[in-house]
Amino acid sequence: MFGYFFNAANSWFGTWTDASARKGTSALVYLDEEDFSKEKEALLWLKEYSENNEINGAIAEAPGDSYTAYERASVISGMSTPAGWKVHEWLWRDSLDGISARISDIDYLYSTSTDTEEVKKIIKKYDIEQTVKQLDEIYTKSMECV
DSSP, X not given: OHHHHHHHHHHHHSSTTOGGGOOOSOXXXXXXXXXXXXXXXHHHHHHHHHHTTXXXXXXXXXXXXXXXXXXXXXXXXXXXXXXXXXXXXXXXXXOSHHHHHHHHHHHHHHSOOOOHHHHHHHHHHHTEEEEEEETTEEEEOOGGGO
C-alpha cells in the first residue's frame, strides 16, 4: 500500500518530499513548464467557457493510465469525459465492463474510420462537445462538422 502511494506521488509530483522543489498547491502550475506550455491557452479557454456554462457537454480525450499526463483537459476544465483514467474508473465500479466499452468508443473517435454515422452516434451518446485531438490542439466537434 505505502509503496504504491510513494511511487504514484513521485510519478505525478516528482520530488514532492523536497520542500524546496515544491511549486505550490495550484493544479495549473505545471502548464508553465515547457512540455505543456503549448496547450496552456487552449486548456484555460476550456476552463473559462465550462465555468461560464458556455460548454455543457463532455470532452473526449484519449484514455490513459492513472497519474500520467492523460485527461488534463477534463481535469482542468471540470468537463465530464466518457473515459477517464482506466484504473480509477474500474476501482469506482468494481468492473471493467462499462469503462472498456467507453474506451473502445473513444478510441474509435480517434481512429481513421470513415464511418461518419458511427462517429455521430458516439458523439451523441456521450454528449461530446469538445475533443482533444493532440496535446496542443483542441477542436470543436459537433454534429455539423462530422
